[in-house]
Amino acid sequence: MPDIRVNDRVxxxxxxxxxxxxxxxxxxxxxxxxxxxxxxxxxxLARVAGFEGDDLxxxxxxxxxxxxxxxxxxxxxxxxxDQARNREDCASKVADLLRAALFRPKAxxxxxxxxxxxxxxxxxxxxxxxRLRQRHVDD
Numbered sequence: 480m481p482d483i484r485v486n487d488r489v490x491x492x493x494x495x496x497x498x499x500x501x502x503x504x505x506x507x508x509x510x511x512x513x514x515x516x517x518x519x520x521x522x523x524l525a526r527v528a529g530f531e532g533d534d535l536x537x538x539x540x541x542x543x544x545x546x547x548x549x550x551x552x553x554x555x556x557x558x559x560x561d562q563a564r565n566r567e568d569c570a571s572k573v574a575d576l577l578r579a580a581l582f583r584p585k586a587x588x589x590x591x592x593x594x595x596x597x598x599x600x601x602x603x604x605x606x607x608x609x610r611l612r613q614r615h616v617d618d
């Protein structure tokens with residue numbers, strides 16, 4: 480299996496990937512009890528090339544529910560009855576997961592509320608207060 484390219488700098492080398500074929504559940508006709516078409520792919524995150532700074536820590540935190548006991552990323556696919564296509568599906572899932580884990584959201588810059596927004600808030604509070612006051616006046 481070739482290397483899995485995540486983005487322009489991060490690549491999962493073939494040496495970091497452990498692939499295992501197991502029996503799939505679900506429909507499969509006569510082959511369901513004979514062939515192992517489900518693919519389990521384990522990725523050793525420490526061997527992934529291209530991580531910078533705290534990338535590895537960020538990926539481990541993002542994917543913590545998908546890590547096995549040894550800290551490897553576990554991805555499975557049994558979408559098709561073809562082992563090769565399931566292997567390709569696993570590789571694309573790995574790339575998508577790592578891309579999502581490496582995404583850094585834009586930092587929010589604090590801004591001050593405008594004068595108009597402050598005035599609208601005060602006016603809304605005044606309007607609400609008047610409404611409640613009128614309920615007590617009617618009693």
